[in-house]
Amino acid sequence: MTDMLNENNPGHPPLIFIIEDDDAIARIVERTLEEFEFAVECFRDGASVLRRMSTKRPDLCIVDLGLPDIDGIELIRRITEQANCGVLILTGRGQTIDRVMGLELGGDDYMVKPFEPRELVARVRSILRRRQAGTSSVHGQRRYASFVGWTLDCAANILHSPDGSEHILGTAEAMVLRAFLQRPHQILTREQLIGQRDLSPLDRSIDVRISRIRRKLEVDPQNPKIIKTVYGAGYMLMATVAWS
Numbered sequence: 257m258t259d260m261l262n263e264n265n266p267g268h269p270p271l272i273f274i275i276e277d278d279d280a281i282a283r284i285v286e287r288t289l290e291e292f293e294f295a296v297e298c299f300r301d302g303a304s305v306l307r308r309m310s311t312k313r314p315d316l317c318i319v320d321l322g323l324p325d326i327d328g329i330e331l332i333r334r335i336t337e338q339a340n341c342g343v344l345i346l347t348g349r350g351q352t353i354d355r356v357m358g359l360e361l362g363g364d365d366y367m368v369k370p371f372e373p374r375e376l377v378a379r380v381r382s383i384l385r386r387r388q389a390g391t392s393s394v395h396g397q398r399r400y401a402s403f404v405g406w407t408l409d410c411a412a413n414i415l416h417s418p419d420g421s422e423h424i425l426g427t428a429e430a431m432v433l434r435a436f437l438q439r440p441h442q443i444l445t446r447e448q449l450i451g452q453r454d455l456s457p458l459d460r461s462i463d464v465r466i467s468r469i470r471r472k473l474e475v476d477p478q479n480p481k482i483i484k485t486v487y488g489a490g491y492m493l494m495a496t497v498a499w500s
Contacts (some may be wrong), residue, residue: 272295274289274317275299275300277461309335317342318345341427344383348370364428365461398500428461433469436493441494443491445490447464482494
């Protein structure tokens with residue numbers, strides 16, 4: 257049973273959208289999530305879920321990359337632009353490029369079919385816990401963090417650049433940046449940044465997210481000055497942070 261609540265509808269279980277055109281797989285995912293008391297809605301294509309999201313916002317979307325009407329990578333981009341929700345990629349594509357692209361565009365995690373249903377539930381819960389922890393930390397502190405000319409609006413996940421332009425961050429990306437801002441000039445491990453213990457050495461999702469952040473913040477992302485790599489240890493934010 258889940259111990260989390262729907263942040264879009266407090267008092268109700270988290271709402272999960274399943275976007276999967278294989279009916280057999282969709283039924284397995286739906287039954288598994290309902291067994292653990294998640295609220296679930298299923299969609300066979302990208303267009304239908306985007307229409308639904310105009311009236312109902314999920315807490316998390318489980319997205320297949322091989323959809324009939326739109327490539328799953330493009331759908332993830334549209335979902336993260338339209339809603340502040342988690343994204344779990346569930347696909348038969350195991351290529352590294354698909355994994356990297358999915359995570360770069362806002363995916364929180366990536367699973368390859370065939371999959372173990374209980375592992376799926378564990379990963380869904382992990383994403384929701386990280387999002388809930390990020391929301392709680394925003395409520396417990398001041399809203400704006402300013403550093404070297406940049407300002408992060410922690411409530412809206414909007415990064416304001418020194419020239420006044422705005423960048424909307426995906427949930428996972430914003431959580432990583434907030435972790436840096438809360439502990440500047442400290443070495444943070446990959447596990448600390450992603451909020452997950454016993455992270456696999458092969459899991460490169462945090463590196464992808466830091467790469468995306470660097471492309472926004474750094475003059476030369478290949479030679480970063482703001483977020484430094486501490487080889488063999490983790491990463492460090494080399495900036496003074498002011499909260500307001």
